[in-house]
Amino acid sequence: MSKQPTEVELLVTELGEDGLGHSELNERPVWVRNALPGETVKARILKRRRGIRFADGEWLADAHPDRQPSACEYFPRCGGCSLHHLSYAAQLRHKEAGLHKQLARVGIEPDSLPWRKPVGEVRLGYRRKARLGVRALGDRVLVGFRESFSSRVAQISHCQTLTPELSRLLVPLQQLLPQLSIADAVPQIEFAQGDLDICVMLRHLKPLSDADLGLLQDFARQQRVELLLQSKGYDSLANVFNQAPPQHLTYQLQDYGLTLGFFPDQFIQVNTRMNRELVSTVMGYLHPLPGLKLLDLFCGVGNFSLPAARLGAQVYGLEFSDAAVAMAEVNAARNRLGGKARFGVADLYSTESLPNVSSQSEASSAYDALLLDPPRSGAGPHLANWLAQTKLSRIVYVSCNPATFADDAKIILDAGFSFQEVGVYDLFPQTAHVETIGVFQR
Numbered sequence: 001m002s003k004q005p006t007e008v009e010l011l012v013t014e015l016g017e018d019g020l021g022h023s024e025l026n027e028r029p030v031w032v033r034n035a036l037p038g039e040t041v042k043a044r045i046l047k048r049r050r051g052i053r054f055a056d057g058e059w060l061a062d063a064h065p066d067r068q069p070s071a072c073e074y075f076p077r078c079g080g081c082s083l084h085h086l087s088y089a090a091q092l093r094h095k096e097a098g099l100h101k102q103l104a105r106v107g108i109e110p111d112s113l114p115w116r117k118p119v120g121e122v123r124l125g126y127r128r129k130a131r132l133g134v135r136a137l138g139d140r141v142l143v144g145f146r147e148s149f150s151s152r153v154a155q156i157s158h159c160q161t162l163t164p165e166l167s168r169l170l171v172p173l174q175q176l177l178p179q180l181s182i183a184d185a186v187p188q189i190e191f192a193q194g195d196l197d198i199c200v201m202l203r204h205l206k207p208l209s210d211a212d213l214g215l216l217q218d219f220a221r222q223q224r225v226e227l228l229l230q231s232k233g234y235d236s237l238a239n240v241f242n243q244a245p246p247q248h249l250t251y252q253l254q255d256y257g258l259t260l261g262f263f264p265d266q267f268i269q270v271n272t273r274m275n276r277e278l279v280s281t282v283m284g285y286l287h288p289l290p291g292l293k294l295l296d297l298f299c300g301v302g303n304f305s306l307p308a309a310r311l312g313a314q315v316y317g318l319e320f321s322d323a324a325v326a327m328a329e330v331n332a333a334r335n336r337l338g339g340k341a342r343f344g345v346a347d348l349y350s351t352e353s354l355p356n357v358s359s360q361s362e363a364s365s366a367y368d369a370l371l372l373d374p375p376r377s378g379a380g381p382h383l384a385n386w387l388a389q390t391k392l393s394r395i396v397y398v399s400c401n402p403a404t405f406a407d408d409a410k411i412i413l414d415a416g417f418s419f420q421e422v423g424v425y426d427l428f429p430q431t432a433h434v435e436t437i438g439v440f441q442r
């Protein structure tokens, strides 16, 4: 059998939900980065896996009408983003089309639904949390996102999707790390940025020398960041100066007079401005809030629970992470909402029936509304049970995965709800990730 050519001319037929152009070679799929439907590209095959080829695309002819020059010089090699070559309006249309497709897959007719206009307001410089790879290469150390189609670390000296404050740390880190005695034993660095402070978490697999500690302390002083050393899991995070556990960071939701704390390893929505939009949209869907009994499932540190409580709802938030629940309770108390918002720890993937809102004697049907914001795997196996047991009238579902959103939407519709509105919410511009919001009414 002849060896596959490494460079071929291909016609791109489709843009996948992962932002890759789709084509075929000898009746086998080829996924091409930096390629749009209708374009002819020179594809350089970079990787083959289970009969699928992955290629770099160099545009040759018939540019897609929505092609735009990438704002990022590292695109498409850096795998942090996948849509820099597509105009922003077309990115939103593409994300909405992906959601259409997922809904159609489960038998929901997308054209019959009440769509809201896609929302996207910040295009670059939005990302306040990130995990970056680190790789020692001779006397240099790379710090960046993984390359697409590879586990190599991309060579970048700035990043357009990170906030400017985080992007500015890349070069100083690349200068610092080669000086450490254990430069080859630092596999990753994570950033978390609050409104006021920045944390840098440095994972290290070998003990640091005193000289290393001195260098790291200088870095923390010069860059005005909290530098946390991580020798094992997140439990081992320790301040570089005094080995103390991390301080919490904060972000404000000004519209609700709220300041929320979070620890650097905890989940927060990565896009500050779009999160504010999202919170206010969700509150709009829950309106009227005074007296509403709301169950907030997958509540994190209270990003939705506390604005709802501020507007007068009686909220019960459930969440798997006990640290997040503890933080949500602190956030409620500090914002004087302890009487309105309560929280509990629960593994919702194994919770068959919904707990009671305010007292053990009250039936679970006491909830008026349900807010769902699960991880990528969706609401879990008990969603149908929850809906069968209650007389909820409203569900607001925020999702980071259109596929599991569609599966869960089908379950919700089968339980007697109908869509009041659905749409995409772009928390991750320039990437293929998409947030979906669905509102259901019984």
Ligand SMILES: C[S@@+](CC[C@H](N)C(=O)[O-])C[C@H]1O[C@@H](n2cnc3c(N)ncnc32)[C@H](O)[C@@H]1O
Pocket (backbone or CB within 6 Å): 267, 268, 269, 298, 299, 300, 301, 302, 303, 304, 318, 319, 320, 321, 324, 346, 347, 348, 349, 350, 373, 374, 375, 400
């Ligand atoms: C997408 S985040 C949403 C958090 C919060 N609503 C926010 O806006 O910041 C999903 C949350 O689900 C939690 N989670 C993951 N698996 C879970 C499970 N099995 N049961 C309950 N919560 C879980 C995570 O800890 C995370 O806080």
